[in-house]
Amino acid sequence: MYLKQIELSGFKSFAKKTSLLFDSPITAIVGPNGSGKSNIAESFRWVLGEQSMKSLRGRRGEDLIFNGSVGVAKMNHASVTITFDNKDKKFGLDFDEVSIARHVYRDGQNEYYLNNSRVRLKDIFELLSKISIGASSHHIISQGEADRFLNSNIFDRREMVEDALGLRVYQYKKAESERKLDKTEENIKEAEMIRRELAPHIKFLKKQVEQIEKAQELKRNLVTLYHDYLKREEIYLKDAREKINKEKGGPAGELSSIEAELGRISKELSDAGSADEGKLTSLRELERKINEIRFKIDDTSRQIGRLEGRIEAGLSNPFLSQAPTIEKERVCPTCGQSIKIGVDTSVESDFVKRKKSELEENKKQKTEAESLLSKLRQEEMSLTAAHSQLKVEIDAHKDGLRDSERKMFELRARKNELLSKLGFVKIQEEKILHEEDDFKKELTEAAILAGREVLNYSGFVIELDDPTTEPREAQEERRRKIERIKIRLEDMGSIGDEVVKEYNETIERDKFLEKEIADLQTSAASLREVMKELADKIEKEFVVGIERINKQFQAFFETLFGGGTAALTIVTVSRKKPADGSMEDEGFIDEEEGEPERGIDINVTLPKKKIRGLQVLSGGERSLTSIALLFAISQVNPPPFLILDETDAALDESNSRKYGEMIQSLAKYSQLLIITHNRETMNRADILYGITMGADGVSRILSIKFEEAQGLVKN
Ligand code: ATP
Numbered sequence: 203m204y205l206k207q208i209e210l211s212g213f214k215s216f217a218k219k220t221s222l223l224f225d226s227p228i229t230a231i232v233g234p235n236g237s238g239k240s241n242i243a244e245s246f247r248w249v250l251g252e253q254s255m256k257s258l259r260g261r262r263g264e265d266l267i268f269n270g271s272v273g274v275a276k277m278n279h280a281s282v283t284i285t286f287d288n289k290d291k292k293f294g295l296d297f298d299e300v301s302i303a304r305h306v307y308r309d310g311q312n313e314y315y316l317n318n319s320r321v322r323l324k325d326i327f328e329l330l331s332k333i334s335i336g337a338s339s340h341h342i343i344s345q346g347e348a349d350r351f352l353n354s355n356i357f358d359r360r361e362m363v364e365d366a367l368g369l370r371v372y373q374y375k376k377a378e379s380e381r382k383l384d385k386t387e388e389n390i391k392e393a394e395m396i397r398r399e400l401a402p403h404i405k406f407l408k409k410q411v412e413q414i415e416k417a418q419e420l421k422r423n424l425v426t427l428y429h430d431y432l433k434r435e436e437i438y439l440k441d442a443r444e445k446i447n448k449e450k451g452g453p454a455g456e457l458s459s460i461e462a463e464l465g466r467i468s469k470e471l472s473d474a475g476s477a478d479e480g481k482l483t484s485l486r487e488l489e490r491k492i493n494e495i496r497f498k499i500d501d502t503s504r505q506i507g508r509l510e511g512r513i514e515a516g517l518s519n520p521f522l523s524q525a526p527t528i529e530k531e532r533v534c535p536t537c538g539q540s541i542k543i544g545v546d547t548s549v550e551s552d553f554v555k556r557k558k559s560e561l562e563e564n565k566k567q568k569t570e571a572e573s574l575l576s577k578l579r580q581e582e583m584s585l586t587a588a589h590s591q592l593k594v595e596i597d598a599h600k601d602g603l604r605d606s607e608r609k610m611f612e613l614r615a616r617k618n619e620l621l622s623k624l625g626f627v628k629i630q631e632e633k634i635l636h637e638e639d640d641f642k643k644e645l646t647e648a649a650i651l652a653g654r655e656v657l658n659y660s661g662f663v664i665e666l667d668d669p670t671t672e673p674r675e676a677q678e679e680r681r682r683k684i685e686r687i688k689i690r691l692e693d694m695g696s697i698g699d700e701v702v703k704e705y706n707e708t709i710e711r712d713k714f715l716e717k718e719i720a721d722l723q724t725s726a727a728s729l730r731e732v733m734k735e736l737a738d739k740i741e742k743e744f745v746v747g748i749e750r751i752n753k754q755f756q757a758f759f760e761t762l763f764g765g766g767t768a769a770l771t772i773v774t775v776s777r778k779k780p781a782d783g784s785m786e787d788e789g790f791i792d793e794e795e796g797e798p799e800r801g802i803d804i805n806v807t808l809p810k811k812k813i814r815g816l817q818v819l820s821g822g823e824r825s826l827t828s829i830a831l832l833f834a835i836s837q838v839n840p841p842p843f844l845i846l847d848e849t850d851a852a853l854d855e856s857n858s859r860k861y862g863e864m865i866q867s868l869a870k871y872s873q874l875l876i877i878t879h880n881r882e883t884m885n886r887a888d889i890l891y892g893i894t895m896g897a898d899g900v901s902r903i904l905s906i907k908f909e910e911a912q913g914l915v916k917n
Pocket of ligand 1: 234239240241266634
């Protein structure tokens with residue numbers, strides 16, 4: 203891994219896009235005052251994530267953007283991109299090159315990119331910590347900051363040393379573990395809080411569940427009671443139904459045959475009625491005929507009488523008696539007495555003749571009438587006989603009907619008797635029907651209240667008392683018992699299954715939280731373990747690192763000062779926390795406040811001088827001490843590159859030479875970028891970049907030779 207190039211665009215005086223390639227161990231940047239050399243050192247500091255505007259010689263982000271000049275317009279955005287070769291994958295990224303870029307806009311917004319992908323500043327810091335570059339930027343010594351290490355407080359010094367020793371990566375890991383631990387502890391607290399919140403709810407639900415369990419126990423009892431009750435009721439109802447059917451069967455059968463018989467009799471009576479009617483009509487017809495014949499008989503008798511009168515009158519006529527008469531005796535047809543009739547056949551006048559004819563006629567008519575009468579009498583006799591016969595028949599039939607009527611009355615009486623019996627049976631049947639109905643309703647209700655299993659009562663074995671013979675009160679007592687349990691169940695309220703579900707879910711959640719807390723505690727413990735291991739590692743490597751630095755420090759110090767002693771010592775003190783919340787730079791020692799922290803003190807003694815302490819050193823001595831320390835640190839854990847901005851400014855010729863030698867030995871391990879006016883230093887560089895600034899206030903860069911560089915510096 204090595205630094206390949208830096209590219210500036212719009213950054214401070216570098217208005218145009220400018221690139222510097224670093225393909226040699228030592229690169230020197232030279233140029234007249236104010237040409238923009240320090241701007242390059244600052245561009246390094248900035249792109250690597252510097253947040254302090256003070257160390258960038260600005261007040262706000264805008265100050266870093268080219269501000270315009272006569273002829274060149276101001277820019278709105280500045281960017282710096284630094285590119286590393288990463289073939290050895292030191293960055294832990296699977297790229298051959300790693301580029302880090304930072305952009306700033308006039309509104310102060312900053313953006314960071316890693317291989318052109320936008321990232322957070324934190325990501326940049328973490329990445330750089332892998333190549334021992336930390337936020338303290340101990341490897342970038344700005345102009346006038348040669349004695350920066352000396353001027354820093356003991357805690358900043360510690361940070362710089364930690365950065366330099368490559369402990370920053372462990373610090374990040376430790377901080378990361380700390381962050382995870384905080385998060386884990388927060389999660390533990392949160393889970394514990396939820397558990398605490400759940401506890402009363404669980405308690406409440408438990409009570410509910412206990413209530414449900416009690417209700418379930420009652421329900422089980424209820425089911426058993428129901429099985430007994432329902433089985434008995436079913437047997438009882440079946441038996442009652444059979445009995446009532448039997449009771450109903452006899453009378454009902456008899457009733458139906460009585461009704462059939464009654465029907466038959468009533469039909470018979472009605473048929474008889476119509477038959478009688480016919481006979482009566484015939485009887486009346488006979489009577490009419492008899493009357494008619496009798497009338498005719500009377501009429502004929504009267505006619506015969508009249509004819510007899512006429513005959514008698516004719517016989518007694520004198521005219522008929524003058525003529526010799528032959529007396530003849532005849533029997534009178536009407537009176538039956540013997541009468542004498544004389545007929546004169548000698549002398550007959552017309553008159554007599556006529557009278558005789560009339561008489562004869564009358565006699566003839568009389569004979570005819572008598573014959574008719576006899577016929578009529580015969581007819582009358584036969585009709586009278588038929589009438590009598592019919593009357594006898596009618597009377598006999600009437601007698602027969604009277605028997606049927608009597609039977610009908612008897613049957614009706616029996617029917618009424620049966621109907622009243624059946625009425626009583628019906629009342630009983632209705633009672634059973636009612637009970638059957640109640641039974642059905644009970645089944646539905648029982649299934650709702652105690653569950654469908656209650657309906658599986660048919661297999662229940664009844665141990666005592668036959669349901670068909672036991673007193674009904676026993677079953678009613680069972681019914682009351684069931685009702686009592688039902689009421690108790692209702693009183694317990696309808697705590698649904700969802701409560702049990704909720705209870706189980708809550709318990710499960712609580713157990714889950716309990717396990718999660720245990721897991722979190724395990725991971726917190728392992729994080730603490732990791733942190734302790736990291737702290738131990740940092741501590742160990744820090745102490746060892748200080749020892750190694752001290753060796754080099756002593757050696758460089760002796761080289762530069764020709765003797766004396768120099769060493770870093772570890773001190774543990776508390777920081778003073780000022781009222782404004784910021785950390786005080788120097789007045790940090792206050793045992794009363796804060797956690798004790800480690801810091802670094804510097805102890806030097808100059809050769810041949812008795813005085814001790816940094817405060818008494820001259821400016822040059824401070825620079826030399828700083829350089830000795832910087833080089834010592836860089837020697838122990840060489841940074842990938844080191845930027846020294848006029849660190850050699852205060853050195854005299856002899857020290858400049860020594861300095862030159864020292865940077866050459868340092869360049870074996872770190873790339874050096876040196877901004878200098880020092881001829882000796884320039885002489886050691888492999889590449890020289892000259893920076894110039896024209897009238898337009900824009901810095902430009904040119905690769906130059908050593909001789910040109912000297913000229914450039916003199917100008
Ligand atoms: P010296 O050798 O004296 O230390 P230098 O070469 O290091 O000088 P720098 O300090 O890098 O010079 O550059 C300072 C120059 O950069 C000044 O001319 C200053 O005006 C210019 N400059 C600083 N900020 C901006 C800016 N935002 N826009 C334009 N120019 C700027």
